[in-house]
Amino acid sequence: xxxxxxxxxxxxxxxxxxxxxxxxxxxxxxxxxxxxxxxxxxxxxxxxxxxxxxxxxxxxxxxxxxxxxxxxxxxxxxxxxxxxxxxxxxxxxxxxxxxxxxxxxxxxxxxxxxxxxxxxxxxxxxxxxxxxxxxxxxxxxxxxxxxxxxxxxxxxxxxxxxxxxxxxxxxxxxx
Ligand code: IMP
Ligand code: MG
Numbered sequence: 548x549x550x551x552x553x554x555x556x557x558x559x560x561x562x563x564x565x566x567x568x569x570x571x572x573x574x575x576x577x578x579x580x581x582x583x584x585x586x587x588x589x590x591x592x593x594x595x596x597x598x599x600x601x602x603x604x605x606x607x608x609x610x611x612x613x614x615x616x617x618x619x620x621x622x623x624x625x626x627x628x629x630x631x632x633x634x635x636x637x638x639x640x641x642x643x644x645x646x647x648x649x650x651x652x653x654x655x656x657x658x659x660x661x662x663x664x665x666x667x668x669x670x671x672x673x674x675x676x677x678x679x680x681x682x683x684x685x686x687x688x689x690x691x692x693x694x695x696x697x698x699x700x701x702x703x704x705x706x707x708x709x710x711x712x713x714x715x716x717x718x719x720x721x722x
Contacts, residue, residue, distance in 0.1 A: 552699060552709065552716035556691060561672075561701055561714060564690045565593065568670060569600025571688060572640065580604040582637045584659070586651075587611040587628065589644035589710065592702035593672040593690070597642060608632055612651060624654045639664040640688075644702040645673040649684040656684065672701060673715070691715075 572581065580603060585594030587609050598605050611628035639659065646652055652669065660667060670688035677695045693715075699705045700712030709716070 549721050550705070551719045551721055552712070553719055554714055555693065555696070555698060555717050556715040558713040561690070562596075565596045565672075566600050568688050568690060569597050569602075572597070572670070573600075573602040576603045576638060578603075579638055580606070582606050582608060582632075582634060582639050584630065584634075584639055584641045585609045586641065586643050586655070589702040589704065590642050592710070593644055593670075594642040597670065608634075610655070612655060614651065624651050626658075634659065634662050634664045636663070636665050639667045641667065641669050643669070643671045645675065645698070646671045646684060646686060647675050647678045649679045649681040652684045653681040673698065673703075 581601065583594055583598055583605060585591055585607065591609070594607065598607060608630045609628070610626065610630055612624045612626055614624050641652070641655065641659065643652060656667065656669065668687040669685065671686055672690040674686060674689050674692050675695055676692060696717045697705065698715050698717055699709035700715045702710050703715070704710045705718050
């Protein structure tokens with residue numbers, strides 16, 4: 548089945564919003580340092596673009612997680628790659644491409660919170676609040692709130708493809 552990608556958010560719109568998010572983070576952490584924790588693989592693109600727009604000292608780390616097959620409702624995620632460094636006493640900003648049901652972040656925020664960071668906030672490029680099934684994921688920095696559609700680009704994939712699109716598109720199937 549062939550698919551077509553319809554632009555939802557243009558490259559210009561996304562870049563403008565990432566700049567605004569970077570400026571907001573720079574203001575909130577004035578005089579401090581931040582550690583951005585990007586969630587692989589989708590979160591890599593937004594993490595790096597965001598880092599370039601932050602004016603306070605930034606360091607980077609990455610985690611890779613996956614949902615356990617078949618136990619979706621448990622909300623347990625498997626840690627494939629943990630952080631390289633300790634986060635105790637640090638200002639952490641977890642950076643995701645999209646928050647959908649919120650299960651991944653609900654688990655991850657608790658997991659990281661146990662390591663006693665000085666502060667922990669959450670930034671996501673996209674949020675689909677209509678899909679949320681948890682109530683304990685508070686987003687501090689949101690790029691765009693989008694409707695319940697399957698999107699790709701800027702890190703987001705369909706079957707591992709389209710992550711490299713510089714814009715956000717909706718996948719449309721045609722037969
Ligand atoms: P959740 O919030 O735990 O449901 O999981 C969010 C993860 O699901 C994201 O990090 C993406 O990998 C994936 N995901 C959710 N919605 C989309 C979408 O529209 N396009 C591509 N991936 C998505
Ligand atoms: Mg992801």
